[in-house]
Amino acid sequence: MHILQLISEWIIVAPFFTGLLLLRDLKIDSKIIFFIVCAAFAPQLATTFLKNIDTTHLNILYNTYTPIEFILFLFLFSTKLKYNVIFYLAGFLVTGATIYLFYTQGIKAKVLFELICLVNLLYVFFIFYYFLKMFRNDAYIFSFKEPFNWYILGLLLYAPCTFFLFADYLNTSANLHHGKSTLWVIHNIFNITLYVTFTIGFIKEQIKIRSI
Numbered sequence: 001m002h003i004l005q006l007i008s009e010w011i012i013v014a015p016f017f018t019g020l021l022l023l024r025d026l027k028i029d030s031k032i033i034f035f036i037v038c039a040a041f042a043p044q045l046a047t048t049f050l051k052n053i054d055t056t057h058l059n060i061l062y063n064t065y066t067p068i069e070f071i072l073f074l075f076l077f078s079t080k081l082k083y084n085v086i087f088y089l090a091g092f093l094v095t096g097a098t099i100y101l102f103y104t105q106g107i108k109a110k111v112l113f114e115l116i117c118l119v120n121l122l123y124v125f126f127i128f129y130y131f132l133k134m135f136r137n138d139a140y141i142f143s144f145k146e147p148f149n150w151y152i153l154g155l156l157l158y159a160p161c162t163f164f165l166f167a168d169y170l171n172t173s174a175n176l177h178h179g180k181s182t183l184w185v186i187h188n189i190f191n192i193t194l195y196v197t198f199t200i201g202f203i204k205e206q207i208k209i210r211s212i
Contacts, residue, residue, distance in 0.1 A: 008188035012037060012044040015198040022206050029148045030205045032076045033198055039068045056108050063107045063115070067098045070119045073155075077126045080148070081133060090122050113166040120159040120166075127156050145208065147201035154197030158190045 019026065019034035026034060043061040050058040071091075078087050094115075101112045130152065134140045142149060165183045 004185065004188050004192075006048070008191045009044055009048045011192045011195045012041055015195050015202060016041055018199050018202045022202050025209050026202065026205055027147075028079060029076060029151065030202055032072055032079075033151050033201065036069055036072045037195070037198060039065055039072070059108055059111050062111045063102075066112065066115050066119060067094065070094050070122070073119075073123060073126070076151075077130060080130060086129065090126075094119060094122070116166045117163050120163040123155055123159040124163070127152050127159075145204065147205040147208070150197045150201035150204060154194040154201075157197075158194040161187055161190045 015034070015037045019030070019037055023031070023034065043058070043065045046058055046061055074087055074091060078084070081087075097115055097118055101115055105112060134142075144150065161183075165187045
């Protein structure tokens with residue numbers, strides 16, 4: 001269980017260095033994912049070193065990362081679905097929630113689980129909205145040759161699990177940093193899956209370019 005948690009914390013190294021090596025050839029979708037990986041790099045690795053000694057700085061890292069991640073994912077989906085009123089509403093919703101939570105609860109006292117739940121719920125909505133739009137197009141063919149499909153697969157697996165984990169944080173918070181709860185073990189598995197699919201997506205991008 002400890003090994004699983006350690007892998008979950010360090011797996012981000014794979015997409016980070018893969019994306020860094022292939023950065024020049026990455027298209028806009030993959031570059032946005034790479035920027036998300038870069039934003040997550042510090043909080044992911046800091047978890048290993050700070051979870052038992054300095055939760056204040058760890059909380060700050062995660063609380064600043066969450067809205068940055070959301071902005072990047074919002075931009076990613078908007079490039080696929082064009083700018084839509086849904087994205088504007090989602091942006092206003094998360095901005096308002098972030099300001100409210102930062103003001104009422106601060107940025108240092110704890111990880112803002114409410115904000116994490118909100119953005120992950122919106123990710124699931126974006127993905128289903130994307131598929132709804134795509135499958136209405138008779139010419140659309142789902143293929144794992146497309147890097148974007150790897151990215152949304154990882155996110156579709158990860159986001160619901162994260163939502164349920166942190167929605168239940170009142171019952172599991174004592175074990176959140178020690179990997180003892182069943183939900184946290186599942187989260188570690190899907191966190192690993194998320195960054196593995198990102199890595200595969202970068203590699204698929206390179207294969208796609210070379211095949212042209």
